[in-house]
Amino acid sequence: MLAALGVWVSLDNKASDPLAEVLDIASPLEISGLEPAKSGYLFTRMQAAETLFIINRERQLVPQLVENVEVSGDGLDWRMDVRDSVMFHDGTPLTAEVVATNLRRALARPGVLQNTPIDEIAVDASSVVISLREPFALLPAFLAHYSTLMLAPSSFNEAGDITAIVGTGAYQVNEVVPPLRIELSAFDDWWQGRANIEQVRYLAVPRGETRTMMSQSGDADLTLSLPPVATEQLASDPNINLQVVTIPRTRLLKLNTAKPFFDSAQERQALSLAINREALARVVMRNPDLAAEQLFPAAISGWSNRQLAPLEYDPQRARDLLNEAGWTLGDDGYLSRDDQRFEVTLRTYASWPDLPLLATAIQNQLAEVGIDLAISVGSYTEIPAGHQDGTLDLALITRSFSMVPDPLATVMEDYGPGGADWGAMNWVNDQAFGLIDQLSVSTDADARDAQLQQLTTLLHAELPTIPVVWSELAVAASKRLEGVYVDPYEQNYYLSDLRWVQE
Incomplete structure (x- = not known):
């Protein structure tokens, strides 16, 4: 883990460049690859990719990439319009056909959709229609799972394997180095408006004491999933805002x-x-x-x-x-x-x-x-x-x-x-x-x-x-940051809401 810490320091020496606009994040979660079912939770939490539905800050399940959701009287057909003007990071639009292709792929592979009674996924103009074998009120919740995130066609090779994460989120993925690192930058054409912080770097640091040291030294601006003993150490640190929520x-x-x-x-x-x-x-x-x-x-x-x-x-x-x-x-x-x-x-x-x-x-x-x-x-x-x-x-x-x-x-x-x-x-x-x-x-x-x-x-x-x-989920944030929100459902880091404090 000292090696992991060394990698971090060599990537961004904050002491020599205190004005660097890179948001450094330390988390225990390693990157298992590019398949959504394996590491999709990281790409959705980092707002690189998005799902059709999402849990908002009020803990309500709401549409995200779709709107005007209609359910037939017998509960077997779900029609949802794909949201207009949503663009992938490669400049191509999110369409109903792309949504259906992603959902069919997720349904055919091991993952949560295999636990649903989905019979058919069809396209009708700008709408996606999901037909069920039996009523299933939980469908929107399953469509909020990270394994159902939306990727552009350019994310896949001819064999259908994922070679890049090209999503619709606030941040576009520039580099993924499993199992340790993800580099991202703000996406100019995000449908909810451009994020405030230009660059983000994610590093997987499994050892809690190492993450604690990184938070204390300033090598991490946002440190996630701190062990209980660390909260006592960091609570009195004048350079850190500590948030702890029950999850x-x-x-x-x-x-x-x-x-x-x-x-x-x-x-x-x-x-x-x-x-x-x-x-x-x-x-x-x-x-x-x-x-x-x-x-x-x-x-x-x-x-x-x-x-x-x-x-x-x-x-x-x-x-x-x-x-x-x-x-x-x-x-x-x-x-x-x-x-x-x-x-x-x-x-x-x-x-x-x-x-x-x-x-x-x-x-x-x-x-x-x-x-x-x-x-x-x-x-x-x-x-x-x-x-x-x-x-x-x-x-x-x-x-x-x-x-x-x-x-x-x-x-x-x-x-x-x-x-x-x-x-x-x-x-x-x-x-x-x-x-x-x-x-x-x-x-x-x-x-x-x-x-x-x-x-x-x-x-x-x-x-x-x-x-x-x-x-509990304990998160330490540098006091250089404002707008930090700790999501008790661990679905979103809300990086797009973060800002550097203006001195």
């Missing part, structure tokens, strides 16, 4: 409910009762308010259910429930049932630095109720691999509910039939599956609210996954 992301335990240790709600409730969330949030996350009282934090409007009793810490009640489930404490201090020891392995990964720390603390807490928990820290890929081959006992993961800007999209995947790599595993609940199906087609606000309350209540009682702590 729709939860650290949780993913359980293999086919295992005899977790195959009943009673056992899962006992596991939950053995976890001291307040202590974890206070010591590891540096904020006791991040103790997850339920799966969805208050940042997720409509999904955070105020009627639910908060998840509690009660180790004695945990012991009682486990005893009722037939687990008895042996002389060695650990539980067993039918000659089977309560011995499981928790998988986690270090790309989120707090996860191994949380895992160690949870290991100690579960030992207090007789659970022998081993920890395996490896690649994040070991979680989906263990889900697919059935070898996973449990895992400590972080799960965002805003990748598609309606949490239902993630819930459908994670808690629907079959579960998901980052969701429930071998959990079957027909009532939950039915509620998810109803929500996916519901357009009546009152009915939707009632269905949401039932579903969140059921997930809270059944605990197919166990919430541990919620998450």
Whole structure:
């Protein structure tokens, strides 16, 4: 990581050129390539490329590259006009045919559109018409996902592979050097007006302490996703404005409910009762308010259910429930049932630095109720691999509910039939599956609210996954910058709104 920092300093020595008009951004997110499904989130957040819909600052899902959206009475046909006068960075116009081509490509490849009932994508003059096999109220949310971003035909080679990011956003991509760097400049003909800052440079810096040093030294003007310990260091820095917001992301335990240790709600409730969330949030996350009282934090409007009793810490009640489930404490201090020891392995990964720390603390807490928990820290890929081959006992993961800007999209995947790599595993609940199906087609606000309350209540009682702590997003901005806004849905950095402070 010092090498990464060295690259940064060699690219822009701010000490020798304090008036340089390059906005330097440091983030932990590496560039996996040019495919939207892999790295599209970076190009949309950097405002290099745009989607048909977007979440605005009021947390409303609104049209972006389309307008006059009409839905047929049976909910099967969606007609949307492509916005006039939108130009790609190569000077070609955004047309209905180009939109349809991009959507067809996204539908044919692995990504969120494969989870929709899209039957056909057609063009009618300046409109795109999407026909569905069945009603699907979430379509606009899926069309706000980064994997559906719009690219000019010049972005593709003859084989259909992406060779350049030629989008419609406020900034045009000049150079991409995976996995570390993106260079951009303001696009003169952006349909919403030219951005204020001329040049932007993005650098992926995985280590939190390195990003903190870059913020303190002034080598980064905007530093994203700072670790909790860094917020304490930077809060008193006179040259930095620090913003911290709660985001729709939860650290949780993913359980293999086919295992005899977790195959009943009673056992899962006992596991939950053995976890001291307040202590974890206070010591590891540096904020006791991040103790997850339920799966969805208050940042997720409509999904955070105020009627639910908060998840509690009660180790004695945990012991009682486990005893009722037939687990008895042996002389060695650990539980067993039918000659089977309560011995499981928790998988986690270090790309989120707090996860191994949380895992160690949870290991100690579960030992207090007789659970022998081993920890395996490896690649994040070991979680989906263990889900697919059935070898996973449990895992400590972080799960965002805003990748598609309606949490239902993630819930459908994670808690629907079959579960998901980052969701429930071998959990079957027909009532939950039915509620998810109803929500996916519901357009009546009152009915939707009632269905949401039932579903969140059921997930809270059944605990197919166990919430541990919620998450914050900490961003440090140089006081040379004004107009900084931290998007809790992590969809947009709003770079076009930034300005250099005039001295």
